[in-house]
Amino acid sequence: xxxxxxxxxxxxxxxxxxxxxxxxxxxxxxxxxxxxxxxxxxxxxxxxxxxxxxxxxxxxxxxxxxxxxxxxxxxxxxxxxxxxxxxxxxxxxxxxxxxxxxxxxxxxxxxxxxxxxxxxxxxxxxxxxxxxxxxxxxxxxxxxxxxxxxxxxxxxxxxxxxxxxxxxxxxxxxxxxxxxxxxxxxxxxxxxxxxxxxxxxxxxxxxxxxxxxxxxxxxxxxxxxxxxxxxxxxxxxxxxxxxxxxxxxxxxxxxxxxxxxxxxxx
Amino acid sequence: xxxxxxxxxxxxxxxxxxxxxxxxxxxxxxxxxxxxxxxxxxxxxxxxxxxxxxxxxxxxxxxxxxxxxxxxxxxxxxxxxxxxxxxxxxxxxxxxxxxxxxxxxxxxxxxxxxxxxxxxxxxxxxxxxxxxxxxxxxxxxxxxxxxxxxxxxxxxxxxxxxxxxxxxxxxxxxxxxxxxxxxxxxxxxxxxxxxxxxxxxxxxxxxxxxxxxxxxxxxxxxxxxxxxxxxxxxxxxxxxxxxxxxxxxxxxxxxxxxxxxxxxxxxxxxxxxxxxxxxxxxxxxxxxxxxxxxxxxxxxxxxxxxxxxxxxxxxxxxxxxxxxxxxxxxxxxxxxxxxxxxxxxxxxxxxxxxxxxxxxxxxxxxxxxxxxxxxxxxxxxxxxxxxxxxxxxxxxxxxxxxxxxxxxxxxxxxxxxxxxxxxxxxxxxxxxxxxxxxxxxxxxxxxxxxxxxxxxxxxxxxxxxxxxxxxxxxxxxxxxxxxxxxxxxxxxxxxxxxxxxxxxxxxxxxxxxxxxxxxxxxxxxxxxxxxxxxxxxxxxx
Numbered sequence: 110x111x112x113x114x115x116x117x118x119x120x121x122x123x124x125x126x127x128x129x130x131x132x133x134x135x136x137x138x139x140x141x142x143x144x145x146x147x148x149x150x151x152x153x154x155x156x157x158x159x160x161x162x163x164x165x166x167x168x169x170x171x172x173x174x175x176x177x178x179x180x181x182x183x184x185x186x187x188x189x190x191x192x193x194x195x196x197x198x199x200x201x202x203x204x205x206x207x208x209x210x211x212x213x214x215x216x217x218x219x220x221x222x223x224x225x226x227x228x229x230x231x232x233x234x235x236x237x238x239x240x241x242x243x244x245x246x247x248x249x250x251x252x253x254x255x256x257x258x259x260x261x262x263x264x265x266x267x268x269x270x271x272x273x274x275x276x277x278x279x280x281x282x283x284x285x286x287x288x289x290x291x292x293x294x295x296x297x298x299x300x301x302x303x304x305x306x307x308x309x310x311x312x313x314x315x316x317x318x319x320x321x322x323x324x325x326x327x328x329x330x331x332x333x334x335x336x337x338x339x340x341x342x343x344x345x346x347x348x349x350x351x352x353x354x355x356x357x358x359x360x361x362x363x364x365x366x367x368x369x370x371x372x373x374x375x
Numbered sequence: 376x377x378x379x380x381x382x383x384x385x386x387x388x389x390x391x392x393x394x395x396x397x398x399x400x401x402x403x404x405x406x407x408x409x410x411x412x413x414x415x416x417x418x419x420x421x422x423x424x425x426x427x428x429x430x431x432x433x434x435x436x437x438x439x440x441x442x443x444x445x446x447x448x449x450x451x452x453x454x455x456x457x458x459x460x461x462x463x464x465x466x467x468x469x470x471x472x473x474x475x476x477x478x479x480x481x482x483x484x485x486x487x488x489x490x491x492x493x494x495x496x497x498x499x500x501x502x503x504x505x506x507x508x509x510x511x512x513x514x515x516x517x518x519x520x521x522x523x524x525x526x527x528x529x530x531x532x533x534x535x536x537x538x539x540x541x542x543x544x545x546x547x548x549x550x551x552x553x554x555x556x557x558x559x560x561x562x563x564x565x566x567x568x569x570x571x572x573x574x575x576x577x578x579x580x581x582x583x584x585x586x587x588x589x590x591x592x593x594x595x596x597x598x599x600x601x602x603x604x605x606x607x608x609x610x611x612x613x614x615x616x617x618x619x620x621x622x623x624x625x626x627x628x629x630x631x632x633x634x635x636x637x638x639x640x641x642x643x644x645x646x647x648x649x650x651x652x653x654x655x656x657x658x659x660x661x662x663x664x665x666x667x668x669x670x671x672x673x674x675x676x677x678x679x680x681x682x683x684x685x686x687x688x689x690x691x692x693x694x695x696x697x698x699x700x701x702x703x704x705x706x707x708x709x710x711x712x713x714x715x716x717x718x719x720x721x722x723x724x725x726x727x728x729x730x731x732x733x734x735x736x737x738x739x740x741x742x743x744x745x746x747x748x749x750x751x752x753x754x755x756x757x758x759x760x761x762x763x764x765x766x767x768x769x770x771x772x773x774x775x776x777x778x779x780x781x782x783x784x785x786x787x788x789x790x791x792x793x794x795x796x797x798x799x800x801x802x803x804x805x806x807x808x809x810x811x812x813x814x815x816x817x818x819x820x821x822x823x824x825x826x827x828x829x830x831x832x833x834x835x836x837x838x839x840x841x842x843x844x845x846x847x848x849x850x851x852x853x854x855x856x857x858x859x860x861x862x863x864x865x866x867x868x869x870x871x872x873x874x875x876x877x878x879x880x881x882x883x884x885x886x887x888x889x890x891x892x893x894x895x896x897x898x899x900x901x902x903x904x905x906x907x908x909x910x911x912x913x914x915x916x
Contacts, residue, residue, distance in 0.1 A: 118670045118719050119726070136681040140690065163596040186599050186690060187698070249556045253581040255912045256558055257606025257687050260650070263556050264676070267669035281554035298508045298580045298915075299559055302551045328600055332523045333516055334584035353606065355686060 125271045129360045135201050140185040142204035142350075143197055144215070145176055158197075161188050164321065164328055168214065180204035180350035181213035181324030206317075206349040206362035208369050210340065213324065213350050236367045244276045245367070248286035248310065252303045252339060253296030253329075257353040258320040262290065270356045277363065283309040288366060294322040294335040295342050307343040315366045318345045319359065321352045328352075346370075378403055378456065381423070388418055399622045399849045401771070404459045412444070412462040413472050419448045419458045420478055426451065426765075427752055429861045430474075430484035431876040432492050434519045438846055439463070442494060444471060446481075447850065447861065451770045457850060464494055473499035480752035483882065491517040491586075503535060506579045506915070516587050523587050539565035539573050547897065551580045555901070558911035562900075569896040574889045581915040589875035590867075594620065594694055597872050601862075602689050604877060605913030607650075610636070610643045611855030612862070612879070612913075613692040618773055619851025619864040620694050624840035631831035632696035633775040638709070638826050639683065639691045639699075640774065640853065641819040645716070646675035647856040647908075648812045648819075654905040655809055656727065659736040667723045671716060678712045681705075696837025706827055713820050724813050737806035741891040741903030744803060753887050755858020755880045756815070757907055760807040762798035767854035774853075779825050782818050805906035815856075843870050857881055857908055879913035 116122060126134075135141070143166075155169040155176060166182040167189075169175070176196075183204070190197040207213050249262055265272040266279070280286050283306045295303060307316070318339040321327035331337030339345055346369050349362035378397045385393055385405060393415055394406045407415045419425050425448035433443045441463040448458040464471050471488075473496040474481040485496035486505040493515035496502065504510060511530040515521055539546070545566050551559035559580040565573040585604055589597045601616040602609035614636050621628055649672040656664035676686045683691050683699050690698055701709075727733055745761045758765050768776045769785075780786075784794035801807050848865035858880030867873030884907060892903050 117722065118667050119722050124670055134677075136677075136684075138684045139680050140684040163592065163599055184599065184603075185685075187684075188595070250552055251558045251581070251911075253583055253912075254558070255603040255606040256910060257603065257609075257689075259556055259558065260607055260687060263650075264669075264673060266556075267673050268666050269670065269673045279556060283552070293581065294583060296581050296583055296915075298582050299551065302559065302580070306552050328596075328603055329583045329585075329588065332584045332588065333514075333521075333525050333527060334582050334587075352603075352689070353687065 124268050125274070126269055129270055129272075129357060135355075135357075137201050139201040140187065140199050141201045141355075142180060143178055143183060143185065143189060143199050145178060146196060146198045158189055158193065161192050163188065164325070164330075177214050179214045179325070180321075181210060181348055182321060182327065183350065184321050184328050184352035203355060203358040203361075204350045206347050206354075206358065206365050208347055208365060210324070210345070210348055213348055236364070244278065245288060245363070246278060246280045246286050247288045247290050247363075248280055248283045248306070249290045249292075250283075250303060250306050251292050252299040252323070252342075253293035253335065254320065254322055255293075258292035258323075261353045261356055261359060262292070262319070264356050265359060270360070272360065283307075284311065286310050286314070288315040288317060288363075289343075290317050290319055291339045291343075291345075292319045292323050293339075294326040294329040294331075294337065295339050297334050297336065300336060300342055303339075303342050313370065315346045315370060316343055317347045317349060317362055317366050319349050319362070320354060321350060324348045324350055381456070381458075384423070385415075385418075388422075389415065401455050402457045402459055402850060404461055406461050409462055409465060409472065412446075412460060413474055413477070415460045416446050416448075416474055417477050419446075419460060423448075423450070423458065425449055425458055427474075427478050427480055428457070428859070429863065429876065429878045430481060430488070431863050431874075432488040432494065432517070433865065433874045433876075434492065434517060437519060442469075442492060444488075445863070446474070447863070449771065451765050455771050457771075459850075469493060470495045470497045472497055475499050475501070478752075479750045480883065483886070491515060493518070504532075506582050508532065508534075508579065516584060521587075523584065523591055534577060536563045536575050536577075537573065541567075543567055544572070560911050564897060564900075566897060569898075570894055571892050571897060571900070572894075574892050574900075576885060576889060578885060578911060579915040581912045583912075583916065585916040586875055586877060589872045592872070594866075594870050594872060597875065598692055598694060599689075601877075602692075604916065605879065605881070605910040606687050606689075607647050608643070608855045608857065608860070608879065608910065608913055610639045610688050610691055611853045611860050612877070614640060614774065615851040615853040615860045615862040616864065616875070617692050617694050617851070618853070619849045619862055620843070620866070621840060622849035622851065623843055623847045623864065623866055624695075626695055626838055626840045628696045628838055629831070629833065629835040630775065631701075631833050632836050634826050634830055635697045635699060635701055635836065636692065636774040637776060637779070638701070638823055639688055639697075640855075641822045641826075642675065642679060642682070642709075643688055644819045644856040645713075645816050646672055646679065648816050649675060649720075651856075651905060651908045652809065652812055655737070655805070655902065656733065658902040658905050659733050661727075661730070661733050664723065664727050664730075664733065667726075671719060671723070674712065675716065678709065681708060693837055695840045696835075698837075700834075700836050701830060706830060709823065710827060713823055717817065717820050720813075720816060734806065736899075736902065737809055737906070738804060739802075740805045740895060740899050741906055742802060742804045743887055743891045747887060747890045748803070751883065751886045751890075753858070753884045755854070755856075755884065756808055756811050757858065757884050757887060760801055760811050761803035762801045764794075764798060765859070767852055767859045771852055775826065778829075779822055781822070782814075805902060808906045846873065848874075855880055857910060857913070858884060877916055879910065881910040881914040885909055885914055 326337035653668035
């Protein structure tokens, strides 16, 4: 959506974005993901960096002397880049979803997006068509999130992102669902409800963990009240990092989930 | 009245039994023993005309050997003063006297204290567990000797809901996993035909141990944590926390920081109110209105992103000021976007206001009475919609609200009188909340404009709070789009947080929904729920 466009929203016109994963509209100041800009830990020790990080997202491999960052934990605050501006940069493109938890861990200079996203929506639509017969039914489950992820998931349904045009819709019951979209660090009080929702979803089912909390516990961690991630309770197929992931990142994650299903079929 | 007059009043009534002390400029702390505390609270509540804003329990056994209870009361309408009635709890029997019989809104706080500290509110009519589900006795998370990593095994539990019996009564359990994209909570309806004759809520499914977590974190991380108390109230909650710490430090933040907080707080109010109005339109079955309002909400979230680097305004606040420096580019952008919003919102609003099929759904739906609103101590739009004129921005100004013109209602005696009459006419239904939110969006745009006009052109956006003396404490507060947020912070050694008590507007307001839906039909429940705009996460912590 271009903001220079000052037409009235009451007019008849298309506001929906053509390419939902296109990041050209994202402002340069957006805190999308943190990247390690240098190969070596230079002016700052790993311990200092990790101590500063509220979710301890950094890792250090002693053998290869490589620093890594776990996007599944990162809440994209700017503490590390303030501490060491040359080593850590914040980029505006989102950290992409991964089929494996370990896929969210990146070290130096990993390309953010390796694939072209032209007509990604169409691709998604075709895959959904092949796999689920024209539609993908999603049941959203909040397992203790702060409501931030819900705000973004709700945004998928607005006229700008309009996810329904790809055959994706949100359903009211897990019994109608192909995919569970789960947010939150899996609070202790939601443990049973999440398990039951999973059991009520018919096979073949997919589970997508949304946000840093769902991937790793995030800032809420693993405490008396939380379990430290959705995969502690139910098996997860795709992890979408971010705090919260923006709608583009969510759509990309859903695409990946469908991909995974296709992989399995082959 | 100033604080010395209040001191005389209290002294005349309680003599030597109650000692008073003024701290942080507007907090009158009163110390009483267990025998006098209930009488003191009743005196502050009825004789001084204050509302109960929070009840804070703190495990100070390491400092004084006691648990300490603090009842926070606040004055409204003209006097910026808080009363905090403090008493120690006898260590022997771990009991404290209940306040619920005199002030019903104390009930939830007492249940919370029972869960988290294992202290029994003696004589309280409702002692069911609240925050912790299937939780065995003997484990109290907010006691200092409880390790946050403890994994407590689940106990067997049958939560005693109120049973409604009779011919044709049907019980409908809903949740915790809901049909829409919303947070989890359980609702137990008892219906006769279509009509709801009783509703009982059971919440706290998203309890994440935020208060306990804060005690383990460095102070700057707690600011990040406070933004995630409820993702859509990030500015309100982090502002409240930062202000409490700044008060303890006696720090004066740069003017530009206060202005930035105001601008971001109002931007937060706008995008959330737009979301609520869109939700109301959806729940009334009118997709056209929802689509239009959601376009505006998305535009505001884009503006949030360009201003703060986050679509939800995460990362605005820091202790001692703000992190974002608003430049002329921001200024221009915010001005043009809000101008556009004002125009477009007016069009959608006028359109919706004239759609009788939409308005009919809201009218006389989810009506709350003034009596209930006072009894439950509710805040924010839900209180204002029945004519209770409370607004933290006006009653206890913070950031730079004291220098702003909030609305046109208090301009002249004529306006005031007119407003008084209008307040009396508000009947507390979903329509009154719809209208009120629409008005608040317009007021917020004005507030942003006023602040931008006077925006300081300085480099300084934060100040160092330095070393904080252990065990000092202060209240921090703000008005989120849901209502008053009241935080209390006690600092520990080495600039840590010793205790962080959070009470968001939702904690006060959730109970009113049980009254609001009575005699409405079940199908209206989503509409009523949305019109009250309650946060689960902000309530459950």
